[in-house]
Amino acid sequence: MNFAYYPGCSARGSSKDYEMSTQAVCKALDINLVDIPDWNCCGSTPAHAVDTELSAALCVRNLDIAAQQQAELLLTPCPSCLSNLKLAANRMQDAAFRTRVDELLDGPSAKNFPPVTSVMQGIAETIDMDAIAARVRKSLKGLRLAAYYGCLMSRPAEIMNFGDPENPTLMESMLTACGAEMVDFPLKTACCGASFGIPERVMTARNSGRILDLATQLGVDAVIVACPLCQMNLDLRQPQASKEMGTTFNLPVLYFTQMMGIAFGLDHKELGLSKLRVSAEGLIRKLDELRRNSAADSKAAEGGRS
Structure with missing residues (x-):
């Protein structure tokens, strides 16, 4: 196609x-x-x-x-x-x-x-969720993820045509098809500060910090985005957000395509994972460990049946 x-x-x-x-x-x-x-x-x-x-x-x-x-x-x-x-x-x-x-x-x-x-919509309108699930080689089962859309993807609703402007769910559907557990994230369409990261750094740090803080409280393994500005503010500017919130964030912020690529078993170099400021290595290690444990449990269950 x-x-x-x-x-x-x-x-x-x-x-x-x-x-x-x-x-x-x-x-x-x-x-x-x-x-x-x-x-x-x-x-x-x-x-x-x-x-x-x-x-x-x-x-x-x-x-x-x-x-x-x-x-x-x-x-x-x-x-x-x-x-x-x-x-x-x-x-x-x-x-x-x-x-x-x-x-x-x-x-x-x-x-x-x-x-x-x-x-995102182009993929979903062309390929259904069952077909996406069939392409998965390394299930994201065991990961808790927060989908963050930002303020532009779904607004204004009559122009963007992206579902509920306050509660879009397409990213959740796609990543659930890849095996992930998607948390209910109330700030999924709140503004991260967008391009005010240069002229209004404090405001952007507070907006981004609020999003990162909630994600941390919810115990997610990563925040998943679909916007370059959102990714920059939530990933690159985590030290600024940490300062404003009086804490230390160390939360991976990946594009939804990077997360899907991991589930598809694609080469991490192809996905540009090394370009993330907050490394996704811990996330990858957790996935590998989950798969090893799952394989060991399956083997033990087979041994018990025999």
């Missing part, structure tokens, strides 16, 4: 591990992600706050390229990219807005753009 793919800027830089694991997991599921040619930055977080039309033009150019390629569906891994692309397409339904954006692009854009969805 081939899908048009918009990787976004962070995929080639700060979230390279997300890109690596996304490509590896999709390949394992026989999903081929084909970059749209000559794509450009979507404007990320700051552009739309400066100029709505210029920001939309950045996104519309990408949507227009996908339309020219006759793409039926466009996938992107990043919630910020997803939000910007979807909002731009929605705003282009206004004739006056479309005219101004087309002027910025020096020509008319396509009348109709292909729908845009997240890689």
Whole structure:
């Protein structure tokens, strides 16, 4: 299966591990992600706050390229990219807005753009949970995980179309299919501070610290994310969050594709696990130990029956 793919800027830089694991997991599921040619930055977080039309033009150019390629569906891994692309397409339904954006692009854009969805939704809509479970080689059984979506993936609900905006559950379904125990995580859509990690470090540290603190209290083995900014704030900035919360966090924060890749038995180098600030080695050791114990129990049970 081939899908048009918009990787976004962070995929080639700060979230390279997300890109690596996304490509590896999709390949394992026989999903081929084909970059749209000559794509450009979507404007990320700051552009739309400066100029709505210029920001939309950045996104519309990408949507227009996908339309020219006759793409039926466009996938992107990043919630910020997803939000910007979807909002731009929605705003282009206004004739006056479309005219101004087309002027910025020096020509008319396509009348109709292909729908845009997240890689997570693209996988789930293409491959059911039983098929995901069938691909598992190293079950995540015994791990307690918290799914954290962040504030962009499901909002605004009428644009993002990602289930309940306060309680999305797709990540839980996918990781449960891989054998994990998913805890009920009340802060799954709370803001981590997003791009305020530079201008408002204290605020971001407090927001992220609150999320990490609850996850720690719930006794999870890792927090699982789907957003480069969320991953950066919860992983890279753990020392800052620890300082604000008066404690010391040491909690692995993995992308959902990295966790699925582990369950699929993929090479850890392919998944970019070495790029995590808080190492996932303890998580891997626990999984290996759980599998050894399970194998030993099975052997002992067989011996008892004989």
